[in-house]
Amino acid sequence: xxxxxxxLGYPRMGLQRELKLALxxxxxxxxxxxxxxxxxxxxxxxHWGQQRDAGLDFVxxxxxxxxxxxxxxxxxxxxxxxxxxxxxQESALARYFTLARGVVSEQITGTCCNHAHATAAGKPALxxxxxxxxxxxxxxxxxxxxxxxxxASGRLLGEVAEARALGHAVKPVLxxxxxxxxxxxxxxxxxxxxxxLEQLLPAYVDLLLQLKAAGVEWVQVDEPILGLDLPGSWVLxxxxxxxxxxxxQVSLLLAxxxxxxxDNLSLAxxxxxxxxxxxxxxxxxxxxxxxxxxxxxxVLSVGIVDGRNIWRADLDKALQRLAPLVERxxxxxxxxxxxxxxxxxxxxxxxxxxxxxxxxxxxxxxxxLDELRVLQRALNEGEDEVAGALLAARNxxxxxxxxxxxxxxxxxxxxxxxxxxxxxxTSAFAVRQARQKQRFALPSxxxxxxxxxxxxxxxxxxxxxxxxxxxxxQGYEAAMRKEIAHAVQQxxxxxxxxxxxxxxxxxxxxxYFGEQLDGFAFTANGWVQSYGSRCVKPPVLFGDVSRRAPxxxxxxxxxxxxxxxxxxxxxxGPITILQWSxxxxxxxxxxxxxxxxxxxRDEVTDLEAAxxxxxxxxxxxxxxxxxxxxxxxxxxxxxxxRAFRISASGVRDDTxxxxxxxxxxxxxxxxxxxxxxxxxxxxxxxxxxMELLRGFGAFKYPNEIGPGxxxxxxxxxxxxxxxxxxxxxxxxxxxxxxxxxxxxxxLKTRGWPETQSALRNMVEAARQLRAASA
Ligand SMILES: CN1c2c(nc(N)[nH]c2=O)NC[C@@H]1CNc1ccc(C(=O)N[C@@H](CCC(=O)N[C@@H](CCC(=O)N[C@@H](CCC(=O)O)C(=O)O)C(=O)O)C(=O)O)cc1
Ligand SMILES: N[C@@H](CCS)C(=O)O
Ligand SMILES: [Zn+2]
Numbered sequence: 001x002x003x004x005x006x007x008l009g010y011p012r013m014g015l016q017r018e019l020k021l022a023l024x025x026x027x028x029x030x031x032x033x034x035x036x037x038x039x040x041x042x043x044x045x046x047h048w049g050q051q052r053d054a055g056l057d058f059v060x061x062x063x064x065x066x067x068x069x070x071x072x073x074x075x076x077x078x079x080x081x082x083x084x085x086x087x088x089q090e091s092a093l094a095r096y097f098t099l100a101r102g103v104v105s106e107q108i109t110g111t112c113c114n115h116a117h118a119t120a121a122g123k124p125a126l127x128x129x130x131x132x133x134x135x136x137x138x139x140x141x142x143x144x145x146x147x148x149x150x151x152a153s154g155r156l157l158g159e160v161a162e163a164r165a166l167g168h169a170v171k172p173v174l175x176x177x178x179x180x181x182x183x184x185x186x187x188x189x190x191x192x193x194x195x196x197l198e199q200l201l202p203a204y205v206d207l208l209l210q211l212k213a214a215g216v217e218w219v220q221v222d223e224p225i226l227g228l229d230l231p232g233s234w235v236l237x238x239x240x241x242x243x244x245x246x247x248x249q250v251s252l253l254l255a256x257x258x259x260x261x262x263d264n265l266s267l268a269x270x271x272x273x274x275x276x277x278x279x280x281x282x283x284x285x286x287x288x289x290x291x292x293x294x295x296x297x298x299v300l301s302v303g304i305v306d307g308r309n310i311w312r313a314d315l316d317k318a319l320q321r322l323a324p325l326v327e328r329x330x331x332x333x334x335x336x337x338x339x340x341x342x343x344x345x346x347x348x349x350x351x352x353x354x355x356x357x358x359x360x361x362x363x364x365x366x367x368x369l370d371e372l373r374v375l376q377r378a379l380n381e382g383e384d385e386v387a388g389a390l391l392a393a394r395n396x397x398x399x400x401x402x403x404x405x406x407x408x409x410x411x412x413x414x415x416x417x418x419x420x421x422x423x424x425x426t427s428a429f430a431v432r433q434a435r436q437k438q439r440f441a442l443p444s445x446x447x448x449x450x451x452x453x454x455x456x457x458x459x460x461x462x463x464x465x466x467x468x469x470x471x472x473x474q475g476y477e478a479a480m481r482k483e484i485a486h487a488v489q490q491x492x493x494x495x496x497x498x499x500x501x502x503x504x505x506x507x508x509x510x511x512y513f514g515e516q517l518d519g520f521a522f523t524a525n526g527w528v529q530s531y532g533s534r535c536v537k538p539p540v541l542f543g544d545v546s547r548r549a550p551x552x553x554x555x556x557x558x559x560x561x562x563x564x565x566x567x568x569x570x571x572x573g574p575i576t577i578l579q580w581s582x583x584x585x586x587x588x589x590x591x592x593x594x595x596x597x598x599x600x601r602d603e604v605t606d607l608e609a610a611x612x613x614x615x616x617x618x619x620x621x622x623x624x625x626x627x628x629x630x631x632x633x634x635x636x637x638x639x640x641x642r643a644f645r646i647s648a649s650g651v652r653d654d655t656x657x658x659x660x661x662x663x664x665x666x667x668x669x670x671x672x673x674x675x676x677x678x679x680x681x682x683x684x685x686x687x688x689x690m691e692l693l694r695g696f697g698a699f700k701y702p703n704e705i706g707p708g709x710x711x712x713x714x715x716x717x718x719x720x721x722x723x724x725x726x727x728x729x730x731x732x733x734x735x736x737x738x739x740x741x742x743x744x745x746x747l748k749t750r751g752w753p754e755t756q757s758a759l760r761n762m763v764e765a766a767r768q769l770r771a772a773s774a
Contacts, residue, residue: 002331002380003326003330003331003333003334003335003376003379003380004057004058004331004334004335004376005054005055005056005057005334005335005336005372005373005375005376006056006057006058006060006171006220006301006334006336007051007056007060007336007337007340007341007368007369007372008060008063008173008220008222008255008257008277008303008307008336008337008339008340008341009060009063009069009173009339009340009341009342010047010050010051010060010063010340010341010342010365011047011341011342011344011345011346011365011528011529012043012047012063012064012065012342012529013346013527013529013535014043014046014346015346015347015525016525017527017535018039018042018043019039019040019043019066019533020533020534020535022035022036022039022040023036023066023067023532023533024533027097027101027533033091033093033094036066036093037093040064040066041162043064044064044159044162044163045162045166047064048061048163048166048168049166050366050369051168051369052168054366054369054370054372054373055373055376055377056369056372056373057169057334058168058169058170058171058218059163059168059169059170059171060171060172060173060220061156061159061160061163061170061171061172061173062156062159062160062172062173062174063173063340063342064159066093066096066097067096067097067100067139067531067532067533068100068137068138068139068531068532069138069175070131070138070139070140070141070175070180070183071096071099071100071126071138071139072096072153072155072156073141073174073175073180074099074126074139074141075092075095075096075099075152075153075155076151076152076153076155076156076207077149077150077151077152077180077200077203077204078148078149078150078151078152078153078203079141079143079147079148079149080095080099081099081126081142081187082146083123083142084098084099084123085123086098092153092155098123098125099125099126099139100125100126100139100532101125101532102122102123102124102125102714103122103123104122104714104715104716122716124714125139126139126140126141126142127139127140127185127687128140128531129663130624130663130664132224132258132259132628133258133624133625133626133627133628134258134308134343134624135343135528135530135536135538135579135580135621135624136342136343136528136529136530136531137530137531137663138183140183140184140185141180141183141184141185142184142185142187143181143184143185143186143187143191143193143196144186144187144188144191145188145191147196147199148199149196149199149200149202149203150203150206151203151206151207151210156172156174156207156211157210157211157214160172160211160214160216161214164214164215170215170216171216171218171219171220171253172211172216172219172220173219173220173221173222173255174204174207174219174220174221174222175221175222176221176222176223176241176254177197177200177201177204177241177245178197178223178225178234178237178238178241179222179223179224179225180200181193181194181196181197181200182225182234194233194234194237197237197240197241201241201244201245204244204245205244205245205247205248208245208248208250208252209248209250211250212248212249212250216250217250217251218250218251218252218253218274218275219250219251219252219253220252220253220255220277221245221252221253221254221255221273222255222256222257223238223254223255223256224255224256224257224258224259224339226238226256226261226264226267226268227256227257227258227259227260227261227264227279227282227283227628227629228259228628228629229629229630230264235263235264235267238267238271239267239270239271239272242254242271242272242273243272245273246272246273251274251275251299252273252274252275253273253274253275253276253277253299253301254268254271254273254275254276254277255276255277255301256268256276256277256278256279257277257278257279257282257303257307257338257339257340258279258282258308258339258628259279259282259283259627259628259629260282260283260285260286260629261278261283261286261290262286262629265286265289265290265293266293268290269290269293269294269295269298270293273298274298274299275298275299275300275301275332275334276290276294276298276299276300276301277301277302277303277334277336278290278300278301278302278303279303279338279339280302280303280304280321280338281303281304281305281306281307281308281338282308282338284321287302287321287325291324291325291328291329296328296329296332297332298332299332299333299334300325300329300332300333300334301334301335301336302322302325302333302334302335302336303336303337303338303339304318304321304322304335304336304337304338304375305318305335305336305337305338305363305368305371305372305375306337306338306585307337307338307339307340307341307343307344307368308338308339308343308344309344309582309583309585310344310345310348310362310363310364310526310540310582311361311362311363311400311582311584311585312360312361312362312363312367312371312393312396312397312400313363313368313371313393314393314397315371315374315375315378315389315390315393315394316390316393316394316397318375319375319378319379319383322335322375322379326379333379335372335375335376335379336372337368337372341365341368342528342529343528344364344365344368344528345364345365345523345525345526345527345528345537346364346365346366346525346527347364347365347366347367347525348362348363348364348367348523348526349362349364349366349367351523351524351525351526352524352525353521353522353523353524354521354522354523354524354540355521357399357403357405358405358521358540358542360396360399361396361399361400361542362540364526370389371393374386374389374390374393378390400542400586401586403543405542405543406542406543406544406584406586407543407544408518408519408543408544408546410546411519411544411545411546411595411598412544414598415591415594415595415598418594418598418646422646422649422650423642423645423646423649424645424649425648425649425651425653425677426652426653427653429677429679429702429703431653432653432654432656432679433679433703433704435653435654436653436654436655436656436679438654439613439654440498440566440613440614440656442497442498442566443497443766443770444736444737444769444770444773445727445736445739445740445741445766445769445770445773446497446498446740446741446766447495447496447497447498447740447741447742447762447763447766448496448497448498448499448500448568448682448706448740448741448742449491449496449500449742449743449746449747449759450500450616450618450660450682450712450742450743450744450745450746450747451500451502451503451509451568451570451616451618451660451746452500452502452503452506452509452746452747452748453483453487453490453500453502453503453504453747453748453752453755454747454748454749454750454751454752454755455503455504455748455749456751456752458479459479459480459483459504462476462479462480463476463507480504480505480555481558483502483504484501484502484504484555484558484559484562485562486502487499487500487501487502487504487559488501488502488559488562488563488567489562490752490756490759491563491565491759492563492565494756494759494760494763495763496565496759496763497565497566498565498566498567498568498614499559499563499565499566499567499568500559500567500568500570500616501555501556501558501559501567501570502559503570503746503748505555507537508536508537509572509576509618510536510538510539510572510576510577510580510581511536511537511538511539512572513539513551513571513572513577514539514540514541514577514581515539516547516548516549516551517545517546517547517548517551517596517599518543518544518545518546518547518548519541519542519543519544519545519546519595520539520540520541520542520545520581521539521540521542522537522539522540523537523539523540525537526538526540536580538580538581538582539581539582540581540582541577541578541581541582541583541584541592542584543584544595545592545595545596545598545599546595546598546599547599547602547603550603550606551603552569552570552571552603552607553603553606553607553610553612556569556570556607556610556612557610557611557612560610560611560612566613566614567612567614568612568614568615568616568658569604569607569612569614569615569616570615570616570618571600571603571604571607571615571616571617571618571647572600572617572618573600573617573618573619573622573643573644573647573659574593574594574596574597574600574643574644574646574647575593575619575621575622575625575640575643575644576618576619576620576621576622577596577600578592578593578596578621578625579621579622579624579625580621590639590643593639593640593643594639594642594643594646596643596647597643597644597646597647598646598647600617600647601646601647601648601649601650602650604617604647604648604650604651604657605650605651608650608651608652608655613654613655613656614655614656614658615648615651615655615656615657615658616657616658616659616660616682617644617647617648617657617658617659617678618659618660618661619644619659619660619661619676620660620661620662620663620664620745622640622644622661622664622669623661623663623664623665623666623669624663624664625640626669633669637669637672638672640672641672641675641676644659644676644678645675645676645677648676648677648678656679656680657678657679657680658678658679658680658681658682658706659676659678659680659681659682660681660682660683660745661673661681661682661683661684662683662684662708662744662745663684663745664684665692666683666692666695666696667692667695670695670696670699670701671699673701674699674701674702674703677703678703679703679704680703680704680705680706680740681701681703681704681705681706682705682706682707682708682740682742683705683706683707683708683744684708684744684745685707685708685709685726685730685744686707686708686709686710686711686718686726686744687711687744689726689729690707690726690729690730692707693705693707693729693730693733693734694733696733696734697732697733697734698733701734703738704738704739704740705730705734705738705739705740706739706740706741706742707726707727707730707734707739708742708743708744708745709723709726709727709741709742709743709744709762709765710722710723710743710744710758710762711744712743712744712745712746712747712749712750713744713749715750715751715754716754717754717757717758717761718758718761718762719761720761720764720765720768723741723761723762723765724765724768724769727739727741727765727766727769728769731769736773741762741765741766741769742762743758743759743762
């Protein structure tokens with residue numbers, strides 16, 4: 001009996017973000033396609049080597065992407081949207097980057113977010129959206145009646161050959177046909193993309209046959225949508241689809257992850273595939289049922305190591321859970337992380353920013369490979385053979401559980417003693433609104449921005465020099481104050497009503513707060529891809545959270561001292577901090593959220609005491625945190641809204657609380673957004689042409705709203721007319737005296753030239769709206 005190990009996918013960027021650097025150099029024209037391909041090949045080779053060295057039975061091929069793996073499938077199956085009008089002369093890689101980044105017709109110099117969403121005469125990139133409940137964004141395939149599929153790219157087969165030439169046993173990974181169609185978007189209203197399945201399947205069969213001819217035995221086919229509440233027609237389509245794929249006679253490992261199979265469990269077990277992978281971390285309760293239902297000759301791949309978090313695995317517990325399966329299934333049992341390791345940092349064991357004690361509690365992707373190896377050897381050779389490794393893991397788990405660093409009795413007391421009404425403002429919105437109108441005397445259609453201004457190369461370089469200790473603290477702070485003064489001066493010159501300090505001092509909105517809160521640690525190289533070449537370093541939330549000292553007050557008060565206009569304090573909310581961090585798994589997320597909320601509440605009240613009258617608490621990740629299964633929504637939304645209210649409710653009636661949300665659909669959670677009771681909500685709406693606001697109007701959203709009037713993802717400067725048009729559209733569904741005028745989101749990925757021009761037009765649009773409504 002030999003139990004096998006494998007992974008569903010591995011991080012792509014490299015420890016020093018080598019792929020990001022190579023990509024951005026290529027986009028700037030500094031290195032050729034060939035040089036970029038060379039950098040990609042080196043990373044793949046290194047990462048496959050790590051998988052082999054860890055004793056995995058296969059290396060996984062097809063998880064690598066120069067931008068996004070969904071985009072890879074668009075090329076693989078030849079369904080690049082016709083609207084890009086490729087001439088046929090472009091290289092495949094050039095077309096790929098055009099899909100990903102669009103074509104900007106008006107080239108404006110300055111930093112760019114690397115992704116052009118909407119351009120007037122250029123070609124908008126494919127839309128980006130969240131990959132299930134992660135902070136990874138994929139490129140959305142576009143489907144219509146004319147979409148056709150064919151096996152069009154040799155890249156995957158090329159990578160398979162590359163890995164085999166290096167002597168690896170290879171298991172390619174594909175997104176399954178149903179998940180691929182589900183993730184796409186119908187370009188024509190009413191078009192049912194499921195109708196494309198029959199045409200898509202032959203392309204998959206073609207590919208599987210070629211993989212087989214290339215010597216491949218197993219292919220992993222990811223169908224994570226089996227963990228969603230699917231319409232009946234999609235559920236029914238699975239059987240048909242997999243009967244067709246089975247004709248290629250390759251062993252298929254159907255991979256599900258992130259959620260519970262529930263109603264789809266027996267379907268997943270019955271499909272004509274050779275094996276099934278399940279996420280035993282997110283759905284531990286289903287392991288037994290799957291083991292019962294899955295025929296004994298099929299492989300059961302158990303996702304036993306958490307692929308979504310960075311805690312060292314409890315190997316004793318894992319072995320206990322696996323023991324009955326080993327007895328029953330023997331060699332048809334495989335072990336794996338719960339999902340692709342794309343969502344974890346590559347390596348943490350030697351990260352210089354984390355102290356050795358804490359480091360011993362963590363496992364990045366490469367350490368998770370080692371955990372799999374220990375489990376495999378314990379089961380195949382006996383626990384004695386890995387007694388040392390098991391003991392080390394046990395000691396780490398015990399040390400973490402017993403560590404005084406994890407518990408702070410003062411935090412526990414404060415949470416326990418929190419009055420029930422700590423999440424309520426003193427007065428109802430109407431009373432607050434009247435007091436705030438009196439205090440700020442803002443014009444109708446007041447203008448503001450969402451917080452960040454361009455993170456220029458100079459800002460990043462100053463921070464890098466400060467971190468390397470080449471620039472003393474004083475020098476760094478002086479440089480940031482200069483940036484703030486510049487931002488204030490720009491906004492005053494433009495005539496914006498409510499100013500922001502610009503967030504120059506923040507590396508990332510979540511990492512910045514994590515660095516300043518007790519209970520968090522932060523990494524030097526714990527990068528995780530967010531989209532394309534953009535990465536984040538999620539902080540590690542390991543213990544009870546509390547605020548050591550005010551975090552933003554000095555910067556905000558300084559900014560306020562430079563202007564007579566209201567300066568908006570800028571904070572990140574508890575749910576977004578929770579969602580974009582690696583969070584402790586030893587207590588409920590709701591409790592952790594409450595602790596963060598209290599820390600933010602202290603900052604809010606300190607800002608108020610420092611004379612800041614308007615405070616924004618960003619919650620862009622509130623929707624992303626929604627459980628994938630609807631039955632679990634209510635519980636989450638209840639505690640998430642309460643955590644937000646706790647953070648926001650310590651202030652007077654005449655202090656105005658804003659919140660901001662982006663990257664999401666909100667219409668299905670409007671009552672809960674209203675229950676957050678922010679005085680003003682600014683939201684991303686321009687890409688939906690204000691359609692998103694219809695829901696807010698129909699629901700009679702009670703408080704004030706700033707619907708974004710322009711998409712900040714593009715350097716394109718919006719015209720006054722189009723912003724006036726959007727606001728007029730907004731006025732049809734929202735009472736005009738409730739409306740604010742602002743961009744969709746922060747401007748950190750933009751350059752100053754286009755920012756100035758866009759905001760100038762935005763202020764002029766507000767002026768025209770006021771004149772028209774006077
Ligand atoms: C709003 N979004 C965010 C999400 N998640 C977050 N955690 N934060 C977000 O803001 N999710 C949804 C969206 C979209 N996602 C992103 C994610 C990432 C970026 C982005 O621009 N990332 C930057 C890295 C940001 C950062 O941490 N910067 C640091 C380090 C800068 C650096 O690379 N320094 C160099 C030296 C530079 C020099 O010398 O000039 C170095 O250390 O080598 C900092 O500012 O200090 C990225 O580049 O990927 C955007 C949207
Ligand atoms: N205040 C943040 C919100 C991003 S969602 C910013 O402006 O970048
Ligand atoms: Zn935003």
